[in-house]
Each structure stands twice: as structure tokens, then as C-alpha cells.
Amino acid sequence: MKPFAAIVSPAAFRLKGVLLAAVLASSCAVNPATGEREISLVSESQEIAMGREADPAITAQMGGEYDDPQLQARVSELGMSLAQASERPDLPWTFRVLDDDLINAFALPGGFIYVTRGILSYMNSEAELVGVLGHEVGHVTARHTASRITRQQLGMIGVVGGAIFSETVRNNAGLALQGLQLLMLRYSREDESESDALGYRYMTRINYHPQGISEVMQMLQSTSPSAEEMGIPTWMLSHPDPGNRVEANERRLARDAENGQTFEGYARNQSSFLDLLDGMVFGKDPRQGYFIDTRFLHPVLRFEITFPRGWGTQNGAQAVQAGNPEQTAIMGLTFADAESAAAAMNGFAAQEGVQTGRRTTWNEGGVDAVMAEFTAATEQGTLAGAIMYADYGGAVYQILGYGPSGSWGSVQGAVTGAIQSFRPLTDGRLLDVAPHRIEVMTVPANMSFTQFLNRYPSTVADEEVALANQVGVDATLSRGQRVKRIVGGRIPTG
Known part of the structure; x- marks a missing residue:
């Protein structure tokens, strides 16, 4: 795939002094969703190209699509209803449920919207889901990412000659990094408030109760960890809190009530939504790999590797990573795009600035491996490390570790x-x-939530079950109420 800079060419946006006024004048238009005049250096076709190009990498990086065709179809159906009720119905709208346990939802420009199974597992009605989807549709219709790029671009005029991103990003960004670059263009508080209001507009247009926005915001507040705890953007990272968004939504509801709109009969669809969640994977899926201390085990691919004691570790959809406490060395395991371990090593050694030492090869237990130490000259200095490629189980793996050459000896x-x-x-x-x-x-009789937990125990902590249902442990459940419990789960601990 082409690098991001080839899609959004810096040359296409080069604002030379004598042309600046003409370019700005020709780029000023009325945003169809907000009604505001705005300067945009990113056209609709470029928005679509950015989203379409980044979509495969983002999807793969976040676990791929969750394997539930019925759920995927329903999320897409609801999303398309919102999109058709928006001011930009003709975008190539795409809605995906990603197989990731993070509580997350986000949008790429051009109409590419994502929700994770993690966020769905804590929802309790379609109104909540529609509230989230409507919010993300609002980011696209209001062209918030395009606006962020434009502001970044305008701020760089005269400094970098109109480049969209820094030289480092333009020179080194692979497609996955390009997609993350789009996600990391953080929305402002104004963007968030605007998307909340647009989501409210769209969901009421398709007759869903906007109370769902308040309910899902309360859920996000109770479940979202800090950005520092996560390795990739979470809801709270890509959607900074603009203040009390629940209160803002309640003010919209009160305003409409004063005008005679009570939304009586508008859909919440709690029971049918919970039917879709029945059987869904909850939390991390050990079939995608799990850790016992720093020992990583992958039961489907049937391999294991033990990282150094005391190092931090993370299992991602496409790579397993580890780093030392001093943050002077990093390791990673991923697939290599090569026909054999030897071919992969030859390709690595042929890179400009890379020098490899003597290669060691071995074949043991079905693993055909080649390993070498190396140095690499970069703009930040010389790196030193070791790399191994291994043929195993019909795939080629790359296991890499490196750090600054000056401290390499210690690790x-x-x-x-x-x-x-x-x-x-x-x-x-x-x-x-x-x-x-x-x-x-289905609750068979009136009972407290504590009684429910005792009668129908779960295999995770009671507090986690309460969060999944968005109730307190002292809540009262009514006969006939639909309630989640968490079952199964088999993960060795040692």
C-alpha cells in the first residue's frame, strides 16, 4: 500500500505566499452538518482516500472483525440508518465490530466507523449503541479530522513548506502508523460537544431514545481506564472529556420536553440487543495468546516465548511486545512477510544502514531458525540488537530486540x-x-442483585458483573428483567 504522504500529497497543499489568499478563499465552504463556514485543505475525495487506505490496517491491528455475522449486520444496519439521516449520506459508510476487548469506538475520515466487542459488552440497549454510532457519525459529517489536519497544516506554513506531517512520519509511516496518526489527531472539547449534539440529532431522526446517550456516557465514565494504562488509543484518549457530557445531554432532553417532545415510543430495544450479546466473548480472549508472568503462550499457533524477568509486556493483535523498566530496550514478536527464515534475514540485512554479524542457524522441535546480532544507523543514533527469524507451523516469525548501542551491553x-x-x-x-x-x-423473580449473583454465580468478580449490567451490587432486579452474567473462561495461571 502507498505511504500516507502519497495519498495526501504535501505538494497538493503547498501554500506559497502569493497563492495563500487564493487557496484559502477557494477552500472556504459551508459545513453541511454544522452550518458553519470553514477553511478546509482536505477535499471529500481525500477524506475518503485516507479512510479507505487506513481501514485494512486499523482493522487488522485491532483484532480483525469479530466473528458474529448477525451482530455485524445489525451494527451496520443501525449505522447506515444514522448515516442516511445525516447531511452526508453518500459517503462510502462502513461500520465494523472489532474483536478487541478494549472499551473503544472511533471514526476515520470518509465514513469508516468502528466499535469494539469490548464496548458492546458493557452496553445494555440499542439506544446506547445508536448513541455511540451517532456520535462517531457526527465526527465524520462535521469533518473533524479534516479540520484537525487543516489546522495542523496552517500552523506549519513557512516552517515545513506545507507538509501534512513531520519528516519522520512521512519517511517512516507504514500503513498501520498512518491509521494511528489519524486516530491521534485528538478532538477538541468543541468537537466532542458538536458530535454529541449531532449524534442526538441523528438518533432522534431515526426514532431512538436519546436517553441512550446519557446512559452510555455514564457507562464510559465508570469503565474507562486511563490512557496511560493502554497501549493504543482508548475512548478517553481519542475522545477527551469535554466536561459533564451527561448533564449536557440531559439539558437537551429538558429543552425538548419544554417544547413538547418527550420521545414517547422512541426505541430503546433492550431485550433484542441483549439477545445479540448472548454468547459474546467477554474480556481478553486467551486463544489469541496470554501471559503467565513474562512467559507468553499462544495456544492456537502453539508456540511460547519467555521475555526477560521484570520487563513490561503487551499482547496486541499483530505483535507481542516487551520493554525493560529503564526504557532502554524493547522486544517484539510478529509475523514476517517472507517465504522462509533465510529469505527474511536476507531482506533485513539488505536494508540501508543495517549491518549484521555472524548468523547462527538451527533446527529443533520443528523450528527452523536463523539469528544474528546487528547495528543500525538511524537519525537518532546507532541502535544495536539481535534478531531471529523462525519457520514454524507454516509461518515465518520475527523476534527482535534492540536498544541504543551505548546501553546494549547491559541487556x-x-x-x-x-x-x-x-x-x-x-x-x-x-x-x-x-x-x-x-x-x-431472565430474572425469575424479584430479587436483589446480590441474590442474583449468589444464585447465578459468574466466573469473574462480582464488581465486573455489576459494571457489565451498569447496576450497583445493592440494586433490585424485577421479575422478567434481562441480566448478564459471565460464564466459562479457562486460563492457566502457572
């Missing part, structure tokens, strides 16, 4: 030992894993 032994720990996973006890899942139940 060299730990890193090379960790790389060489890559091996087949054969212990049946460690291969036998299963995720937690949502089970939706």
Missing part, C-alpha cells in the same frame, strides 16, 4: 536468551484455554 544477554526461548508449545494443560462469555438470563 544483550537477557534479550538474546529471550529470543532463543521461542519454542513449540506442547503442554496440553496450557493449550486447553477458553474465553469468558456473556450469558443473558
Whole structure:
């Protein structure tokens, strides 16, 4: 795929002094969603190109699409209804449920909208889902990402000659980084308030109760971890809190009530929505790999690797990473796009600025591996590291560790030992894993939530079940009420 700079060419936006006024005048138009005149250096076709180009990488990086055709279809159906009720119905709107446990929802320019199974698992009605989808549609119709790019561009005039992004990004961004660059163009408080209002507009146009916005905002406030705890953007990172958004939505409801609009009969669809969640994976899925301390095990791909003791670790959809406490070294395991380990190593060694040492090869337990130490000259200085490519199970893996050359000696032994720990996973006890899942139940009689937990125990903490249902542990449940509990889950601990 082409680098991002080839899609949004800096040359296309170069604002030379004598042309600046003409360019700005020709780029000023009325935003169809907000009714405001705005300067935009990104056309609609460029918005679509950015979103379309980044969509495959973002989807893959966040776990791929969740394997539930009925759920995918319903989310798409609701999203398309909102899009058709918006001011930009002709965009190539695409709605995806991603197989990621993070509580997250976001949009790319051009109409590409994503929600994770993580955020869905804490929702309790379609009105909540429609509130989130409407909010994300609002970001697209109001062209918030295009606006962020334009402001960034205008701020760089005369400094970098009109480049959309820094030289580092333009020179080094792969497609996954390009997609994250779009996500990291943080929305302003004004953008968030505007998208909340637009989401309210769109969901009421398709007859969904806007109380769902308040309910989902309350859920997000109770469940979202801090950005520092997560390795990729979460709701709270890509959607900074603009203040008390629940109160803002309640003011909209009160205003409409004063005007005689009570939304009586507008859809909430709690029971049918919970039916869609019945059986959904809840939390992390150990089939995608799990850690026991710093030992990473992948039961489906049937391999394991042990990272250095005391290092921080993270399992992502496309890579497993680890870093030392001093933040002077990093390791990563991912797939290599090569026909063999030898071919992958040849490709790595052929890169400009890379020098590899003597190669070591071995074949043991079905792993055909080649390993070498290396140095690499970069703009930030010389890096030193070790890399191994391994043919195993029909795939080629890259296991890499590196750091600044000056401090490499202090971690060299730990890193090379960790790389060489890559091996087949054969212990049946460690291969036998299963995720937690949502089970939706109908309460047979009036009871407290504590009584429900005692009568129908879950396999996660009671507090987690309460969060999933958005009730307090002292809440009272009514006969016939639909309630989630969490069942199953089999993850070895040692």
C-alpha cells in the first residue's frame, strides 16, 4: 500500500505566499452538518482516500472483525440508518465490530466507523449503541479530522513548506502508523460537544431514545481506564472529556420536553440487543495468546516465548511486545512477510544502514531458525540488537530486540536468551484455554442483585458483573428483567 504522504500529497497543499489568499478563499465552504463556514485543505475525495487506505490496517491491528455475522449486520444496519439521516449520506459508510476487548469506538475520515466487542459488552440497549454510532457519525459529517489536519497544516506554513506531517512520519509511516496518526489527531472539547449534539440529532431522526446517550456516557465514565494504562488509543484518549457530557445531554432532553417532545415510543430495544450479546466473548480472549508472568503462550499457533524477568509486556493483535523498566530496550514478536527464515534475514540485512554479524542457524522441535546480532544507523543514533527469524507451523516469525548501542551491553544477554526461548508449545494443560462469555438470563423473580449473583454465580468478580449490567451490587432486579452474567473462561495461571 502507498505511504500516507502519497495519498495526501504535501505538494497538493503547498501554500506559497502569493497563492495563500487564493487557496484559502477557494477552500472556504459551508459545513453541511454544522452550518458553519470553514477553511478546509482536505477535499471529500481525500477524506475518503485516507479512510479507505487506513481501514485494512486499523482493522487488522485491532483484532480483525469479530466473528458474529448477525451482530455485524445489525451494527451496520443501525449505522447506515444514522448515516442516511445525516447531511452526508453518500459517503462510502462502513461500520465494523472489532474483536478487541478494549472499551473503544472511533471514526476515520470518509465514513469508516468502528466499535469494539469490548464496548458492546458493557452496553445494555440499542439506544446506547445508536448513541455511540451517532456520535462517531457526527465526527465524520462535521469533518473533524479534516479540520484537525487543516489546522495542523496552517500552523506549519513557512516552517515545513506545507507538509501534512513531520519528516519522520512521512519517511517512516507504514500503513498501520498512518491509521494511528489519524486516530491521534485528538478532538477538541468543541468537537466532542458538536458530535454529541449531532449524534442526538441523528438518533432522534431515526426514532431512538436519546436517553441512550446519557446512559452510555455514564457507562464510559465508570469503565474507562486511563490512557496511560493502554497501549493504543482508548475512548478517553481519542475522545477527551469535554466536561459533564451527561448533564449536557440531559439539558437537551429538558429543552425538548419544554417544547413538547418527550420521545414517547422512541426505541430503546433492550431485550433484542441483549439477545445479540448472548454468547459474546467477554474480556481478553486467551486463544489469541496470554501471559503467565513474562512467559507468553499462544495456544492456537502453539508456540511460547519467555521475555526477560521484570520487563513490561503487551499482547496486541499483530505483535507481542516487551520493554525493560529503564526504557532502554524493547522486544517484539510478529509475523514476517517472507517465504522462509533465510529469505527474511536476507531482506533485513539488505536494508540501508543495517549491518549484521555472524548468523547462527538451527533446527529443533520443528523450528527452523536463523539469528544474528546487528547495528543500525538511524537519525537518532546507532541502535544495536539481535534478531531471529523462525519457520514454524507454516509461518515465518520475527523476534527482535534492540536498544541504543551505548546501553546494549547491559541487556544483550537477557534479550538474546529471550529470543532463543521461542519454542513449540506442547503442554496440553496450557493449550486447553477458553474465553469468558456473556450469558443473558431472565430474572425469575424479584430479587436483589446480590441474590442474583449468589444464585447465578459468574466466573469473574462480582464488581465486573455489576459494571457489565451498569447496576450497583445493592440494586433490585424485577421479575422478567434481562441480566448478564459471565460464564466459562479457562486460563492457566502457572
